[in-house]
Amino acid sequence: MTDRVEPRTLKGFKDYLPEEERLRLKIIDTCREVFELYGFLPTSTPALEYLETLTQKYGEDEKLIYNFKDRGDRDVGLRYDLTVPLARLVSQYQNEIKFPFRRYQIAAVWRAENPQKGRFREFTQADADIVGVESLSADAECVALYYEIFKRLGVENFKIRINSRKVFDKLAQELKLGTEQTAGAIRIIDKFDKIGQEEADRLLEEVLNEEQFKGVKKFLQEDSDFSELDELKKYLDGLGVPNDVYVFDKKIVRGLDYYSGMVFEASVSHSDFGSLGGGGRYDSLVEKFSNKQVSAVGMSVGVDRLLGLMLQQGTKLPIPATKVLVMNLGSEFVEKSLEILNQLRTAGIASEYFYDQKDLDKQFKYAEALNIPYAVLIGDEEMKKNGVTVRDLKKREQETIKLPEAVNILKKS
Amino acid sequence: MTDRVEPRTLKGFKDYLPEEERLRLKIIDTCREVFELYGFLPTSTPALEYLETLTQKYGEDEKLIYNFKDRGDRDVGLRYDLTVPLARLVSQYQNEIKFPFRRYQIAAVWRAENPQKGRFREFTQADADIVGVESLSADAECVALYYEIFKRLGVENFKIRINSRKVFDKLAQELKLGTEQTAGAIRIIDKFDKIGQEEADRLLEEVLNEEQFKGVKKFLQEDSDFSELDELKKYLDGLGVPNDVYVFDKKIVRGLDYYSGMVFEASVSHSDFGSLGGGGRYDSLVEKFSNKQVSAVGMSVGVDRLLGLMLQQGTKLPIPATKVLVMNLGSEFVEKSLEILNQLRTAGIASEYFYDQKDLDKQFKYAEALNIPYAVLIGDEEMKKNGVTVRDLKKREQETIKLPEAVNILKKS
Structure with a gap:
């Protein structure tokens, strides 16, 4: 030792x-x-x-x-x-x-x-x-x-x-x-x-x-x-x-x-x-x-x-490094989540995945602490609808849409 | 010593x-x-x-x-x-x-x-x-x-x-x-x-x-x-x-x-x-x-x-660092040359000045050695015409035009 x-x-x-x-x-x-x-x-x-x-x-x-x-x-x-x-x-x-x-x-x-x-x-x-x-x-x-x-x-x-x-x-x-x-x-x-x-x-x-x-x-x-x-x-x-x-x-x-x-x-x-x-x-x-x-x-x-x-002199960096946190809704969604992550990055959007399965509250707190402005979620609901949920973490608003549309919105915002 | x-x-x-x-x-x-x-x-x-x-x-x-x-x-x-x-x-x-x-x-x-x-x-x-x-x-x-x-x-x-x-x-x-x-x-x-x-x-x-x-x-x-x-x-x-x-x-x-x-x-x-x-x-x-x-x-x-x-594996950097060499045609043009340099840089064009007064051949050779693609000249002729000469060092072509026009052309090329 x-x-x-x-x-x-x-x-x-x-x-x-x-x-x-x-x-x-x-x-x-x-x-x-x-x-x-x-x-x-x-x-x-x-x-x-x-x-x-x-x-x-x-x-x-x-x-x-x-x-x-x-x-x-x-x-x-x-x-x-x-x-x-x-x-x-x-x-x-x-x-x-x-x-x-x-x-x-x-x-x-x-x-x-x-x-x-x-x-x-x-x-x-x-x-x-x-x-x-x-x-x-x-x-x-x-x-x-x-x-x-x-x-x-x-x-x-x-x-x-x-x-x-x-x-x-x-x-x-x-x-x-x-x-x-x-x-x-x-x-x-x-x-x-x-x-x-x-x-x-x-x-x-x-x-x-x-x-x-x-x-x-x-x-x-x-x-x-x-x-x-x-x-x-x-x-x-x-x-x-x-x-x-x-x-x-x-x-x-x-x-x-x-x-x-x-x-x-x-x-x-x-x-x-x-x-x-x-x-x-x-x-x-x-x-x-x-x-x-x-x-x-x-x-x-x-x-x-x-x-x-x-x-x-009070200078601050205006933009956070990461734009989107892809959340972890359970092991059955890992592959799908990583695919979404890959799509976001391919579009040039700085993104990361919350690797370990922890309750959503902890994941939101992490995003908040790092000033990450958006979250993307995929779970049972989204799979059924063949979409993803995009959440604006500042406004606390969310909507479930198709992935390409989500990528487009996140790229522009 | x-x-x-x-x-x-x-x-x-x-x-x-x-x-x-x-x-x-x-x-x-x-x-x-x-x-x-x-x-x-x-x-x-x-x-x-x-x-x-x-x-x-x-x-x-x-x-x-x-x-x-x-x-x-x-x-x-x-x-x-x-x-x-x-x-x-x-x-x-x-x-x-x-x-x-x-x-x-x-x-x-x-x-x-x-x-x-x-x-x-x-x-x-x-x-x-x-x-x-x-x-x-x-x-x-x-x-x-x-x-x-x-x-x-x-x-x-x-x-x-x-x-x-x-x-x-x-x-x-x-x-x-x-x-x-x-x-x-x-x-x-x-x-x-x-x-x-x-x-x-x-x-x-x-x-x-x-x-x-x-x-x-x-x-x-x-x-x-x-x-x-x-x-x-x-x-x-x-x-x-x-x-x-x-x-x-x-x-x-x-x-x-x-x-x-x-x-x-x-x-x-x-x-x-x-x-x-x-x-x-x-x-x-x-x-x-x-x-x-x-x-x-x-x-x-x-x-x-x-x-x-x-x-x-033969990788080369395609673009030279400096785009324009502002040439030195004599001490009476230094201030004017530096003004042009400043205009080029303000337009975001990577440019430098040939500080010491040497014959133009030496200056062209320097540009060639560094792969600088354009030269800008200002001398008696240009002062008279109220313009600058832009020279394409690859094509060996040049024209005398107004500075704002030169800046525009160089910015796009």
């Missing part, structure tokens, strides 16, 4: 029961629909990578990678994002890929982070990337993707914040910040909204000398004037992205080390869900796997974070 | 470039479509589980679980299948779930197996399960799902082999086989097709005494007569599953320890892809996580295996 094992999920990991999962799949489907409308092609990379593929790309966040030794004593890691594996893929298949390479991938990633509200150790990202393009029109497309996805999902009050790493890099040059200082300062500025002005100042003072600190503070307070951002705006206008859904914000720098140009982040005002996704240009990432420098820009939607927000 | 990292995937892991991935997604979409038509609801469980959740359920295959210690010193494992996590889920949320619980999940699983043709260490399973039902009509639905999915995907020559563990259990009782002996014999019979008669005999002789060995041999050679299978056949008739797509086969026992009743396996004759999926009844699995015995039956499609087979 096996001892009973306590049924439980790991800290930071989450199960999705049908109601939530259906909404989660709707988000995933919408992302995919938009990506394909925008001409992106799907790719897939494994969950596990050689650890060396993942390291030295994320900065201090690298310590959050789930890593271990596999049975062949290889150092492996669960992917931390979908961007670094893409850079690996681009380099590995550079002779098979047609450039410009426009791809999407919707998949789970893993981070050993401290779980917080809407923040899990396993979560799904929907990523679109354009590889092999320098033009800012590609960056504009990434921003347009957020707009189109959020609009279709009915997300309220979202804002896309845009900046360029080059803006800060220029300042870093003026203030003579070293590579480590620049990366450090960027990570602190990225956390500004989370940690607040005071703590950000304290951390910046640790990384910078007095003059540099003053320079950075002044820079963050001043409005900037940056030609790249104006060009981006022009393209966003062309793509039909309204002016009021995006804003240029110098504090958006994105924490990961690999960004090199435009960076963007989507969020919702007055929400405690933080970032709903981010992205940017990473023109030097592919180079880490090959001798070639390949331009690239990408965007990512945090699917589970977005799900949390949509549930908070 | 970072050293360059060699771009490579782990042994037994696979990348999918767009062409393959589009077919893989078609398989996944078809499974989901059929599951939903049959009234199954989606669920999702994490990739990582407490190791104790996964152990003592798979028999000797347990050694193939990817396991490690996480940062909190917990013993964790990557899921080996989707069935054991489902049993954990059912027990954990038994008060929230409506029974009968009909769910599906399409997700990756990991097994540290020796990679072979069509056999990977990471692969995607499409599972449907019915929990809380004893009736064999539920088992019949699982078989019907295979039929419907394979039919829709145009898979040729598939066969669903069906048996019941109870058939062998009855024999085991007659031959006085202990629990370990029964499990051992089942694992050997499961591998029969792979290892051959001689090796199977050798292994069986190791596990059984002479009398038991003779009894098992005789049993496997004889035709059986089993009432449960007749009942199943009746239901399959009702569900419209043709007689010639399934067969009762005593050698189908499925290797995993948790099966308790019906077992089934789908494969294609004269193919080296082995099993395309399997399933069966596992009435005692939920019990391992709670004191309650809960009946359950499920089926699983091996998505990547099926992909390999379909590629071998």
Whole structure:
């Protein structure tokens, strides 16, 4: 005999029961629909990578990678994002890929982070990337993707914040910040909204000398004037992205080390869900796997974070999955019932059978609990009349009719 | 400076470039479509589980679980299948779930197996399960799902082999086989097709005494007569599953320890892809996580295996993803081009822009490589005429017309 094992999920990991999962799949489907409308092609990379593929790309966040030794004593890691594996893929298949390479991938990633509200150790990202393009029109497309996805999902009050790493890099040059200082300062500025002005100042003072600190503070307070951002705006206008859904914000720098140009982040005002996704240009990432420098820009939607927000905003799935419950009126009717079930499904009507023989009250309660709108019954009465009874479970009305007629009615309703 | 990292995937892991991935997604979409038509609801469980959740359920295959210690010193494992996590889920949320619980999940699983043709260490399973039902009509639905999915995907020559563990259990009782002996014999019979008669005999002789060995041999050679299978056949008739797509086969026992009743396996004759999926009844699995015995039956499609087979059978995706390439005739037309792009997409036409300014020949070659059927051009000529040029890239014909007319034509073609 096996001892009973306590049924439980790991800290930071989450199960999705049908109601939530259906909404989660709707988000995933919408992302995919938009990506394909925008001409992106799907790719897939494994969950596990050689650890060396993942390291030295994320900065201090690298310590959050789930890593271990596999049975062949290889150092492996669960992917931390979908961007670094893409850079690996681009380099590995550079002779098979047609450039410009426009791809999407919707998949789970893993981070050993401290779980917080809407923040899990396993979560799904929907990523679109354009590889092999320098033009800012590609960056504009990434921003347009957020707009189109959020609009279709009915997300309220979202804002896309845009900046360029080059803006800060220029300042870093003026203030003579070293590579480590620049990366450090960027990570602190990225956390500004989370940690607040005071703590950000304290951390910046640790990384910078007095003059540099003053320079950075002044820079963050001043409005900037940056030609790249104006060009981006022009393209966003062309793509039909309204002016009021995006804003240029110098504090958006994105924490990961690999960004090199435009960076963007989507969020919702007055929400405690933080970032709903981010992205940017990473023109030097592919180079880490090959001798070639390949331009690239990408965007990512945090699917589970977005799900949390949509549930908070009161989004519901309007349609139940199953339309008809074929009821079980006893073992003598099983075959006939299954035949009816088959007819309904052949007509494209999502239907199921109540397999076990239980009293009709229990079967109706099951249909009600699952929001199934119709029931079809076949018993002695119906057999005699050579028909089936169709019951509208909301209106509590029923009629006995021929099967083809029932199929027709149910298909239309 | 970072050293360059060699771009490579782990042994037994696979990348999918767009062409393959589009077919893989078609398989996944078809499974989901059929599951939903049959009234199954989606669920999702994490990739990582407490190791104790996964152990003592798979028999000797347990050694193939990817396991490690996480940062909190917990013993964790990557899921080996989707069935054991489902049993954990059912027990954990038994008060929230409506029974009968009909769910599906399409997700990756990991097994540290020796990679072979069509056999990977990471692969995607499409599972449907019915929990809380004893009736064999539920088992019949699982078989019907295979039929419907394979039919829709145009898979040729598939066969669903069906048996019941109870058939062998009855024999085991007659031959006085202990629990370990029964499990051992089942694992050997499961591998029969792979290892051959001689090796199977050798292994069986190791596990059984002479009398038991003779009894098992005789049993496997004889035709059986089993009432449960007749009942199943009746239901399959009702569900419209043709007689010639399934067969009762005593050698189908499925290797995993948790099966308790019906077992089934789908494969294609004269193919080296082995099993395309399997399933069966596992009435005692939920019990391992709670004191309650809960009946359950499920089926699983091996998505990547099926992909390999379909590629071998010559399946191609008929439609390219992108329909229109908006060409880049110079920086002065970018905004106008993006506006056209936006109009096309608003009309639901999958379109993309050639971001970087390259000569038209390169742009045409890109469209050709990706099988994009139409191009839209806007340059000086078109601006003067207040129109756009639509080019049919297959017929190599083009005409300059007004944008709304172009949108209309492209939408219909």
